[in-house]
Amino acid sequence: MKIGIHSLAHPHAEGYLRLLTARPDLQVAIADPPAVAGTPQDGAPRGRAAAEHFGVDYFDDLAALLAWQPDGVIVCTENARHRAAVEEIAAAGVPILCEKPLATTLPDADAMIAAAAAAGVPLMVAYPVRFSVAFDALRSVFDGGGIGELISFCGTNNGKLPAERDWFAQPELSGGGAIMDHTVHLADLLTVLLPEASATSVYARANTLLHADRAAAETGGLVSIEFDNGVIGTIDCSWSSPSDDLVWGGLTLQLIGSTGIADLDAFDAQHLAGFATGAGPLRRGYGDDANATMLQTFLDAVADGRSPQPDGATGRRSMAIALAAYRSLSVGEPVAVE
Amino acid sequence: MRTTDVPLPKVVGLIGAGGIANAHLPAWLELGVEVVVYSTDDRAPALVAAHGGGEVAGSLDELLARAELVDVCTPTYTHPELVARAAQAGRGVICEKPLALTVEESLEMVRVCEAAGVPLYPAQVVRFFPAYRALQRSVAAGDLGTPAVLRFSRLASRPQRAWFHDPALSGGILLDQMIHDLDMARWLAGEVTQVQARAVTRDTEDGPISTAQAVLTHADGAISTVTGGWLAPTTTFRTTFGVAGTKGYLRYDSAALGPVRVDAPSAAGTGGTLLPRTLGDSPFLLELAELGSACCGGPPARVSALDGVAAVALGLAANQSLDTGGAVTVADLRTRLEPLEQH
Secondary structure (H helix, E strand, O other): OEEEEEOOOOOHHHHHHHHHHOOOOOEEEEEOOOOOOOOOOOOOOOHHHHHHHHOOEEEOOHHHHHHOOOOEEEEOOOHHHHHHHHHHHHHOOOOEEEEOOOOOOHHHHHHHHHHHHHHOOOEEEEOOHHHOHHHHHHHHHHHOOOOOOEEEEEEEEEEOOOOOOHHHHOHHHHOOOHHHHHHHHHHHHHHHHOOOOOEEEEEEEEEOOOOOOOOOOOOEEEEEEEEOOOOEEEEEOOOOOOOOOOOOEEEEEEEEEOOOEEEEEOOOOOEEEEEEOOOEEEEEEOOOOHHHHHHHHHHHHHHHOOOOOOEHHHHHHHHHHHHHHHHHHHHOOOEEOO | OOOOOOOOOOEEEEEOOOOOHHHHHHHHHHOOOEEEEEOOOOOHHHHHHHHOOOEEOOOHHHHHHHOOEEEEOOOHHHHHHHHHHHHHOOOEEEEEOOOOOOHHHHHHHHHHHHHHOOOEEEEOHHHHOHHHHHHHHHHHOOOOOOEEEEEEEEEEEOOOOHHHHOHHHHOHHHHHOOHHHHHHHHHHHOOEEEEEEEEEEEEEOOEEEEEEEEEEEEOOOOEEEEEEEEEOOOOOOEEEEEEEEOOOEEEEEOOOOOOOOOOOOOOOOOOOOOOOOOOOOOHHHHHHHHHHHHHOOOOOOOOOHHHHHHHHHHHHHHHHHHHHOOOEEOOOHHHHHHHHHHO
């Protein structure tokens, strides 16, 4: 099977490359066209140098990658460029795994969903946390009625200011700051837990106190959500980890139900802690790699042509919550979710 | 055992014999203070018997005549009248939170005590919980830089007494329970300019359960969120916080493994509403020692009557947000409080 990755603009592409190149059953290639003039760059290996580093084929642009006739393509461009890439790949009839968030505007998301549907190709959105064994355990408790009926939740997705790529802090490319980057992961988990419910009202507050010297968009954010089944919840999506923290951050979700409470710590609970002279505090994670499970789900979809979850419509639901949060910020009041 | 070397009243008058009185009475006794108890219901003798100390007063007048300091542990809606009675009798007052059901009544309690020349302190005990005190000291020392994003949660089994579940009598979960964390947010990140809140109440076989969430915007730019729960009777009391500032963060979860772990069949009804177990001195003892001492000429306490009024204002703004469905601008309490502070 031949898998292409379009652009290394999103640092998750490197993680996907590590996993995919470790599999002897896959041929992997990347296209990483030079950045548009005026786009800030960092020192990370890009383009041909990155291809050589990972030992994969390299193409100058998406058209050339598609001419290689991949069986599936993973889109890791800047968020605002997802639409153009997905439309081009769909037109070539190739299944797509698109980095989250699906897009930065609802018209873009709708166009991408329509393009994939018209071409009859799967469009999957890269939300790995729902594939983790930790979330699976939470979900089995919840779906088994272990905490009764959900009434509220508290989610946190905190991390460092994404420093690998400067475009994260450029709203015209990223769609926003911490809210766009982090709200959607928890919003996606809620779409799994509450498949029949829709978010109806969103209120958000944000600031730029954290990492203020480098903040071009909000670095601190709190989002309050109400669903049409009465469930309420908050998400702390702040980039609130210091840049020299031992870990990048984490994700927690507390479900408050009518008969009990269930807590998910998707990353931090599975680690060893210690200390080494000269090295300082030690942390060694031993959790599963949800990315590997997510990628396998995509590869299965490529093989059998079925559309896996989370698909474009699901990605649109979580993204719509983040977009509503931005509208709430501008008006200072709760707003309806589109 | 007296754990503090500070002036304390010789006799305290404890009004009320409900849940919180069961925390205050043993603390006063451990501080070596004599306690007279008065309650309009018939539970005072059982309270005294359960804790092996204290004396039941036959009337409020008898209590006011015998006590140097009055500790009001009654339902919220009775606070203003009882505080006024104590003040008129020339007694200093420690009053359970929330001070009252409205800002105006709370301010009036402050005025009445000032006019009588007696101290008034709100029993906002979470400021005395060791983890929360350590957080506040660390923030005040600048360890975290400027506070930016704060979150608090407080999940407990539903209170059993019916008055808690009547917002007209208790102010609901936002004013009665979450006031602790609204107060902490203000203590750590300063005055609040805007409050938004949502709440859910569900009827269950065990009675109504409630959960609520508030988002605060502070004058200096920080944002806070508070979650509260009056939940199923089996709920283990649990509180958490996470405070992120420009230099770092601190987090706490009372459910995290402590220094002692027990793996054994748990007794029925392990849930609780008052407090998670803490090691060392009870936070109620620390609270009453500090407030009692402040009433007797000791050093100033870490919480003032005006903090109590401000906390009430935050809870009421949150309730107003529930009513309107929108964000509520909080009036600058300082303009209403400073004349009192200068008084």
